Amino acid sequence: MTLKYAYFPGCVAQGACRELYQSTRALTQALGIELIELKKASCCGSGTFKEDSQLLEDTVNARNIALAESLNLPLLTHCSTCQGVIGRVDERLKKAGEQRPEYVDQVNGLLQKEGCSPYKGSTTVLHLLWALVGDVGLENLQAKVTRKLSGLKCAAFYGCYLLRTQEHLPYDDPYDPQSMENVFRVVGATPVMYRGRTQCCGWPLSSYATDQSFHMAGGHIQEAIAAGADCMVTPCPLCHLNLDSRQPEVERVMGQKLGLPVLHLPQLVALALGVPPKELGLDRHIVSTRPVLEKLGL
Structure with a gap:
């Protein structure tokens, strides 16, 4: 079965480290992995959004995760910073869904105002390393x-x-x-x-x-x-x-x-x-x- 991911390249790999974008494509093609790039995704914030507002970081990245969820695919990134930020938001919102569902409702309310799909907590966030170790094997x-x-x-x-x-x-x-x-x-x-x-x-x-x-x-x-x-x-x-x-x-x-x-x-x-x-x-x-x-x- 072909491995398939919603691909979140992040900002740096599309700019200063273009070779990371290039080599990820080459590697996944060599492994027979299919990447569906999330063209409408936004910057994860690199941990800076939460300095102004935790709600801001959570809402921006709930949107990123929801883009992957709409494809019924795991979100894959090759950036440790993106993995850390988006993975942490995913963990926090999944926990909030069990303990503080009103907070998830607040996040989704903001997404709805912008015409975005809601966060469901139905997928996973994976770094390329975890995909190599855990999915490829x-x-x-x-x-x-x-x-x-x-x-x-x-x-x-x-x-x-x-x-x-x-x-x-x-x-x-x-x-x-x-x-x-x-x-x-x-x-x-x-x-x-x-x-x-x-x-x-x-x-x-x-x-x-x-x-x-x-x-x-x-x-x-x-x-x-x-x-x-x-x-x-x-x-x-x-x-x-x-x-x-x-x-x-x-x-x-x-x-x-x-x-x-x-x-x-x-x-x-x-x-x-x-x-x-x-x-x-x-x-x-x-x-x-x-x-x-x-x-x-x-």
Whole structure:
């Protein structure tokens, strides 16, 4: 049976990290997954809407979830921040439906005023990582590997939102996650463990405490390098921006050259499935991914 999802790409993958959008499409096509993109979806707010109003965050994202519900499909995103925000709203509204149904009625009343479908709480919100681990399955994923990434040492960078914004985390432990490392093993790469892999990348601080943000990012990169990593791999485009796009600025703050490539999760997995590097946007990165491709003989 073909896996099918309502696809929520989010903002960053359609702008600054276009290669994430590109590589997700390439990966899902290689896996035979059908994506129905939610063209009318709005920004999840990246956690900022609730600073003004919890009702605002819940209503905006109830609408996003309702778009998936109207298709009778799970909502799939490749952005950890979107997963954290939308997944948390879904949990909160499902709980409210049992304990405070009047709050869900309030949210749906606002949606109705705008001519939107109501939130029903009838679907799930999944990150691409959870879809790979839980729906595709590691054994099935391994069976589709045509290019083992042997000898490549990968340092997972989970970040914050994927792990600790929701009360119930599928397929993993929020404080000692293993899902990305398990994916690495399945595609033939070697996981590298280091302290900062589950910590914040520093992106939320970057607009008002830039040096502190870059010190956070730089410290994680230094640890990964010291552990022997050939690259970092992240499931979050905002983490990617701080770790890759701003790595030259991070280097200036840290006072040393780093030069560690940072891959998006679907780029890594798609490489193992035989997708050509040129189809994955690997030339769009600020830190060259050439050392990774050379190590793989590509």
